Amino acid sequence: EVQLAESGGGLVQPGGSLRLSCAASGFTFSSSWMHWVRQVPGKGLVWVSRINTDGSSTDYADSVKGRFTFSRDNAKNTLYLQMNSLRAEDSAVYYCARATGAWSGSAGALDFWGQGTMVTVSS
């Protein structure tokens, strides 16, 4: 059974940092492109970032480029999202998701999602 479990969310002050983790199991993690998607409670889904299978290539939404870093450890089946210079507008539930059919030119569809971790940026 595919499982994705996010952790690391919490309350942080504006300008602060936070590192999210996503532990994966039940599938060949090292063969999967992975994504982060966020959602303000009550609002829609917004793509944040993606990473290729070996972690050598990442892409980011313009809103987080230069502040967030997506990485992975295939030996530990774990994803990381390092979030720096956090702003109030980064407050959201952050989901990690597995992509199917992804390649360098296509994000793929997101076939499995974690339950999400809440990030609140507030003073």
Add this chain to the structure above:
Amino acid sequence: DIQMTQSPATLSASVGDRVTITCRASQNINNWLAWYQQKPGEAPKYLMYKASSLVSGVPSRFSGSRSGTEFTLTISSLQPDDFATYYCQQYETFSPTFGQGTKVEVK
């Protein structure tokens, strides 16, 4: 970026109704469109891919179609478990974009 315009934002319906949700892409995305269902407090659930291919285990009352850059998700006979919010997502490009969502609520 490719914009996805989803409508309506809210849809009031009764059990047994036929329900249609529309998603329009700002440019050609071929058939690279997925649909998701999300219930309050839960993660999105993958329903459909390549515009009209049903994910294994999803009931056959769900169907999808495409006409140019317009895509539709149809629920042929709405069931109690179907009251939720639905999102489309294009994956023509490396940066996916989602529609704004359609909440299907009880009439």
